[in-house]
Amino acid sequence: MGGVLLLTAACSSGGGDDKNAEGGGAATTAGANGDAGNGTPAPGQSSTAPKTSAAVVTVEPKDGAQDVAPDGALKVAVANGKLTTVEVTDKEGKPVAGAIAPDGSGWKPNAALAVGMAYKVNAQATDADGLVAASTTSFTTLTPAKTVSTNDNIADKATYGVGMIVSVVFNKDIKNKDAVVQGITFETSNGTTVKGHWFGARRLDFRPEKYWEPGTKVTIKYRLKNVEIAPGVYGDIDKDEPFTIGRSQVSVADSATHQMTVTRDGASHTVPVTLGDEKNPSWNGTMVISSKEKVTRMNSQTVGLGGEYDIPDVPHAMRLTTSGTFVHGNYWASPFGKTNASHGCISMQDEKGGSDGSVAGKFFNDSMVGDVVVIKNSKEKTVAPDNGLSGWNIGWANW
Secondary structure, eight states: OHHHHHHHHHHTSOOSOGGGTTTHHHHHHHHHTTSOSSSOOOTTOOSSOOOOOSOEEEEESOTTEEEEOTTTOOEEEEESSEEEEEEEEETTOOBOOEEEOTTSSEEEESSOOOTTOEEEEEEEEEOTTOOEEEEEEEEEEOOOSEEOOEEESOOTTEEEOTTOOEEEEESSOOSOHHHHHHTEEEEETTOOOEEEEEETTTEEEEEESSOOOTTOEEEEEEEOTTOEEETTEEOOOEEEEEEEEOOOEEEEEETTTTEEEEEETTEEEEEEOBOBOSSSOOOBEEEEOOEEEEEEEEEGGGGTOTTSOEEEEEEEEEEOOTTSOEEEEEOSOOOTTTOOOBSSOEEEEOOTTOOTTSHHHHHHHHOOTTOEEEEESOSSOBOOTTTTTOGGGSOGGGO
C-alpha cells in the first residue's frame, strides 16, 4: 500500500516541466524510487491496487451487543465465499464448540452459550480466488432477571432401590418443555436409557424402560442455567448429581390372600399383612418407597377421612403415595394374614415404639427408598402415575 500511495501522489503533483506532461511524472517518480527510469515499478511495489476478497463475513449479534440471548442468537455466515475458520471464546479463553456447515455457508454453536458471559468471535472465509476475508467481533450474553428453582428427590452419592424414579419439580410453569428435557441428561454405567415424562407444567419424572439393574452407577447432568424455560425465565443450575442403584427388592402384597411376598435378589419369603378394608380399599398397581420414618403420626383428617383415626406413633412407616398410602408397623390390632382392616395402607405386625425384631421392623431395616411395592387383587382402581413415584404404571410407549 505504501508503494501505491507514493505513486499516486507523484502522478497528481503536476511536475511543472513540459517534458513530463505526458507521463513524465510517472517516470520521474519511478526513478526517484531507484529504478532505471523506464516506468517499471521497483521490486516490492505494484502499479495496481491490491485485490479485495469478494467474500463478505457477517456475524450476529453485532459487534459490541449486550444482553444477547444465550441460545439461537449467535450465527456466522458468509456471502460469495466459504467459511474456513470460526473461533468463538469466552472471556476466560474457553472455546465454544460449533461446526461449519458442509457447504461452508455458515456456523452455529453446538449448545447454548453461558448467561452473563462476554464472548469474542473470529471468523475467516475465502472467495473463489482464494482471497481471505475476516471478521472479529465481541458481545455479551444477558444476565437473567428471573430464574426458576429446580429440585429433585436425589441426594448426592446416595443408593436407591431398582424402582427409583427421579422426580424434578420446578417452582414456575415450564413453557419450553423440550429445551428443559434436553438440559437434563443421564449418564449410566451400563448404557441404560432414561426417558422423561411430564406431569403438568412443573413436574418432570425420569425412569428407564424396566427396573434398574442392581449396581448401576448413574449421574444426572443438569445443564439448565442457559436454558430459557419460559419467556424471560432461565434455569438455575448446572451440576452433576451421582447416585447408585443397590440390590433388587420387589414386594407384592395380595389383597385377596392378605400376604406379601418379598423377593430380594432372587430369593423370596412371604409375610402376613393387612390391606385396605371394604370401605377403604388399597390402590392397585406398582408403587415405590419414597421415604422412611422410624416413627410418624398418622391423622385421618390429612387424607380426607375425617376424624376416623389419629395415631401419634405409627412405627416403621414407609411412604408409597402422596395421597397417604404407607407400608407400616401396626401394634394396635392383629388382623395380619386374616382380613383386610386398614384404611388403604399395607401394615404388618409390630410393637409400640417399634421393634427391630418384629415383622415390620425387619422389613423396614431391609428396605430402602426406591424399592418396589406392588398391590394386586384390590377392589380399588390402579394408582395414578403421579401419585408418589408411581410412574411404572405407564407403559414405556406412552412414557
